[in-house]
């Protein structure tokens with residue numbers, strides 16, 4: 078695998094510790110009666126790790142090439158993506174402005190100040206908070222316009238880093254999984270991932286013919302599948318390396334969202350507990366915990382024929398923002 082560019086020719090800045098491990102989870106496999114492997118993207122290393130580091134390698138390369146001195150992104154108050162964007166900007170000597178919405182009702186003081194937000198402050202990011210119900214997209218556009226009017230050279234990064242450039246990080250991760258699996262004679266029947274703003278799942282679908290099941294953490298299956306499908310279609314159309322991905326089936330399960338994005342569920346809590354107790358691995362309450370709740374349910378339903386690779390997308394700082402449930 079080439080380093081600074083890949084088969085698309087897109088530039089990367091090197092932020093992540095790659096390859097991340099692909100581990101067989103013996104105790105969880107025995108517990109579930111299914112063969113479970115974990116792709117440890119919680120261990121991408123940079124500033125707390127997680128999936129967004131891979132996307133930011135491509136997004137920040139574009140920011141650098143555009144001569145940006147400021148990046149602006151948006152998300153929920155406890156956004157891992159915002160934390161990792163702030164970290165990437167810091168590393169590259171750019172300013173980070175985070176437009177964060179109080180999107181999750183009924184949370185505690187820790188949610189309001191701790192977890193990822195504490196790390197955002199440590200990184201020196203400028204945080205603009207929006208009350209619940211705000212028009213996040215409008216505030217994002219206004220922030221970009223205001224900074225540009227004051228002379229900043231702004232590179233805007235969409236929510237979750239989920240455009241085609243960001244998704245390239247997960248096309249590359251898919252190739253990494255294929256290489257690691259081939260080296261040990263493993264033939265994964267599926268990859269299972271938490272899916273929110275769709276870029277992670279879309280990148281995986283672009284990068285491998287192994288079926289990719291997205292467990293939704295926010296949207297309905299129809300809505301999420303449409304988002305993933307649009308990104309896959311764009312990639313397959315515009316990048317010859319991914320032409321083979323056109324028409325691949327988009328698999329989404331939305332049964333594990335619970336009351337809404339960021340709202341705890343009992344199945345999420347149980348999944349965090351099970352994986353910590355059996356494997357000494359920490360999942361997060363918003364993404365990988367709900368995704369694992371999905372994987373556990375599928376095992377219980379007898380729907381995990383063959384080896385499954387669960388993508389651990391990180392998010393551990395949010396554990397400290399959910400002190401009331403964990």
Ligand SMILES: Cc1ncc(COP(=O)(O)O)c(C=O)c1O
Nearest residue numbers: 157273274275276277364390392
């Ligand atoms: C820990 C974690 N897992 C999964 C996701 C979902 O990735 P995507 O937004 O690309 O669907 C995110 C996105 O914010 C995340 O922070």
